[in-house]
Amino acid sequence: MTKRLNSKNVHVGEGRKFDLLLSPVITEKATRGSEHNQITFRVPLDATKPEIKTAIEKLFKVKVTGINTLRQNGKIKRFRGVVGRRNEFKKAIVTLAEGQTIDVTSGL
Numbered sequence: 471m472t473k474r475l476n477s478k479n480v481h482v483g484e485g486r487k488f489d490l491l492l493s494p495v496i497t498e499k500a501t502r503g504s505e506h507n508q509i510t511f512r513v514p515l516d517a518t519k520p521e522i523k524t525a526i527e528k529l530f531k532v533k534v535t536g537i538n539t540l541r542q543n544g545k546i547k548r549f550r551g552v553v554g555r556r557n558e559f560k561k562a563i564v565t566l567a568e569g570q571t572i573d574v575t576s577g578l
Contacts, residue, residue, distance in 0.1 A: 480520040487525035490517050494574035495561060507566045509574060515541070515560050522562050526572075533567035 495510040503510060513522055519537045526534055544556040566572065
């Protein structure tokens, strides 16, 4: 049986916490999540939920209540007969505690 990690015993280095959050996702669906205290970020494929939680709590000084992650496979697309593939990425949907907010339009 594997040991579950929580954010209390996960150490995220000073440089790694900036590398964990690549960019906020600004779409209609992600914006609708803000009504429920949710913010969506693009994260690296190797990022774990406890690492993401620790990084967000340290960077933005907010309380995170939950994290959902999903992996988006790259689509196969054609351009002028040449087959190409989009990059794969991972998204993290972060739920904040009641009354907590993050302004993604301003920088850190």
